[in-house]
Amino acid sequence: MKKGLFFITILIFSLNLNAQKLIPATSAQQQLMLEKITASSAQMKSLICDFEQVKELSLLNEKMVSKGKMYYRNDNCLRWEYNSPYLYTFVLNDKKVMMQAEAGKTNVIDVKSSKFFQEIIKVMMNGINGNGLKDIKSFTINYYWSENQWQVHLIPLQKEMKKMFSTIQLTFNVKDYSVDKVEMEEQNGDTTTIVLSGKQFNKAIENAKFIIN
Amino acid sequence: MRVKPAMTCFFFCLLLLVSCNTAKNSVLSGKTLFDTTKVSKYRILIKAKQAEVSGIMVLKYINNEWRGSLINEFGIKAFDFVAPQGKCKLKNTISFLDKWYIRRTVESDFAFLLWNAAEGKAVKGKSLEQLPDGRFILKNEKRNIEYAFQFIE
Numbered sequence: 001m002k003k004g005l006f007f008i009t010i011l012i013f014s015l016n017l018n019a020q021k022l023i024p025a026t027s028a029q030q031q032l033m034l035e036k037i038t039a040s041s042a043q044m045k046s047l048i049c050d051f052e053q054v055k056e057l058s059l060l061n062e063k064m065v066s067k068g069k070m071y072y073r074n075d076n077c078l079r080w081e082y083n084s085p086y087l088y089t090f091v092l093n094d095k096k097v098m099m100q101a102e103a104g105k106t107n108v109i110d111v112k113s114s115k116f117f118q119e120i121i122k123v124m125m126n127g128i129n130g131n132g133l134k135d136i137k138s139f140t141i142n143y144y145w146s147e148n149q150w151q152v153h154l155i156p157l158q159k160e161m162k163k164m165f166s167t168i169q170l171t172f173n174v175k176d177y178s179v180d181k182v183e184m185e186e187q188n189g190d191t192t193t194i195v196l197s198g199k200q201f202n203k204a205i206e207n208a209k210f211i212i213n
Numbered sequence: 214m215r216v217k218p219a220m221t222c223f224f225f226c227l228l229l230l231v232s233c234n235t236a237k238n239s240v241l242s243g244k245t246l247f248d249t250t251k252v253s254k255y256r257i258l259i260k261a262k263q264a265e266v267s268g269i270m271v272l273k274y275i276n277n278e279w280r281g282s283l284i285n286e287f288g289i290k291a292f293d294f295v296a297p298q299g300k301c302k303l304k305n306t307i308s309f310l311d312k313w314y315i316r317r318t319v320e321s322d323f324a325f326l327l328w329n330a331a332e333g334k335a336v337k338g339k340s341l342e343q344l345p346d347g348r349f350i351l352k353n354e355k356r357n358i359e360y361a362f363q364f365i366e
Contacts, residue, residue: 055288059295059304060273060280062252064288080287085365086256086269088286101258101267101286163308164289184288188305192288 022151025143033143033150033172034133040177041130047072047178049199053082058189070196072128077210080124091210092121098212108212119161123154127170127182139168149173149180163187176201246349246362247327249274256363257283261356270362279327294320299328318356326351326360 025033048071055064066086071079075094082088091098097117100106111117119138126132132154133141138161139154154168164186171181178201182194247253255270268291272281279296292306301324303316310316325339338355351360 053288055284057271057282057284057290057293059293060252060271060282062271062273064254064269064271064284066286066288082286085254086286088267090286099267101256105258105265105267107265186290188290188293190288190290 020146020148022144022146022149025145025150029145030143033145033152036177037130037133037150037172043202044129044178045074045202046205047128047199047201048203048205049196052195052197054193054195056191056193070128071205071209072125073205073210074129076125077205078121078125078128079209091212092125093210093212096212097121106213115160119158123161123168127168127179130170130172130177130179132168132170147174150177246330246343247272247274247279254365256365258361258363260359260361269365292319294323296324296327300324301327318353318358322351322353322358322360 048069051068051070053066053068055066056062057064066082067084068080068082068088070081071077076092077094078090078092080090087101089098089100091100092111095111097109097111098106099109109117111121122135122138123132126135132139133152135141138158139156142153142155144151144153150172152170152172154170156162156165156168165184166187167183167185169181169183169185170179171183172178173180176199178196178199180196182196184192186192252271252273255272257268257270259266259268266285268283268285270281270283272279274280277298279301280294281296282293283291285291290305290307291310293304295302295304301320303320306316322339325336326341329336329339330341338353340352340354341349342352343349348361348363351362352358
C-alpha cells in the first residue's frame with residue numbers, strides 16, 4: 001500500500017514537472033498564444049510596475065542587481081526609472097528620448113537620428129506590449145508552451161540588434177497574458193534579466209511622467 | 214650677501230625633497246581608491262569632445278590583476294577589461310567602440326588609473342584628482358577625455 005502511494009506520488013510529481021517544462025509550441029498553440037497576447041496588449045492602455053534587473057557579468061562571475069519602476073502608456077510613452085543602487089531615468093515620449101543620469105545632467109536624443117536607438121526602443125516597447133510577436137521582419141520568432149507559462153524567443157535579424165543580442169526571451173503569464181520577464185542574451189555571453197512585478201493595468205498616468213526637458 | 218656652497222646644496226636638496234613629495238601627493242593611489250578585497254561598483258561619466266556617456270563600472274581584483282566591466286544603466290555592456298600589472302586590455306567591446314584607436318586610448322587610460330597612479334607614478338598627459346564630494350576624475354589631456362567615477366557600493 002505504502003509502496004503504491006509512493007509511486008503515485010512520484011508519478012504526480014513528474015507529471016507536474018512535465019506541465020512546467022517548456023516545449024516547442026504546436027501550430028495551434030502558437031496561434032492561441034498570439035491571439036491571447038495580442039488581445040491582452042490591445043486592451044492595455046497603460047502599465048505601472050516595479051522591475052528588478054539582474055545583469056550577469058560572465059568575465060567577473062558576478063551579478064549586478066538594480067531596481068526601479070516602469071510607466072508605460074500606449075501613446076508611445078515609456079518611463080524607466082532606476083532607484084537602486086543608482087538613480088537613472090529614461091523617458092521616451094513619441095519620437096524623443098531623455099536620459100538623466102543624475103540631477104542636472106540630461107541628454108535628449110531624437111530617436112530618428114539613430115537607427116540603433118530606434119531598434120532598442122522597438123524592442124523595449126514591443127516587449128512590454130507584446131507587439132514583438134508580429135515583427136517578423138526584425139526577428140525569427142519561436143514559441144514555447146507549458147501549462148504555467150508561455151515563452152517567446154526572438155532571434156534578431158537586423159544588423160545592429162544582431163551584433164548585440166543572440167536572443168531575447170519574453171516570458172508571459174497565462175492569467176493575464178502580459179510579460180512577466182525579459183531575458184536578453186548578449187553575443188558576448190552576458191545575460192540581462194528583467195522581472196516585472198506589482199503590475200497595475202490601465203491606471204491613469206500623468207503627463208508629467210513623460211515630460212522631456 | 215654671499216651664500217655658502219654647502220648651504221646652497223642643502224637648500225637645493227630640501228627643495229627637491231619638497232617638490233618630490235608634492236608630486237607624489239598630486240597623484241592619487243589607485244590602491245586607496247579601489248578595494249582589492251571585494252567587488253566594487255562605480256558610476257562613471259565619460260566626457261569626450263562632443264559626447265557624454267554614463268554607465269556603471271564593476272571592478273574586481275583576482276589573481277593579482279584587475280578585471281572589470283563597463284555597462285550602461287540598462288545592463289548593456291560597452292566592454293570588459295583585464296588589467297595585469299601595469300597593463301590593461303579590453304575584451305568583448307561593443308561594436309561601435311571596437312576601433313583600434315578607441316581601444317588603445319581607453320586601455321592606456323585605465324592602465325594609468327589602476328596601476329601607474331597606484332604606484333604614485335605620474336604619466337605625461339594624464340592626471341587623477343579627487344573632488345571634495347568623493348568623486349575622482351581621470352583626465353587624458355592629450356585626447357581631451359575625462360572619466361568621472363563615483364562609488365556606488
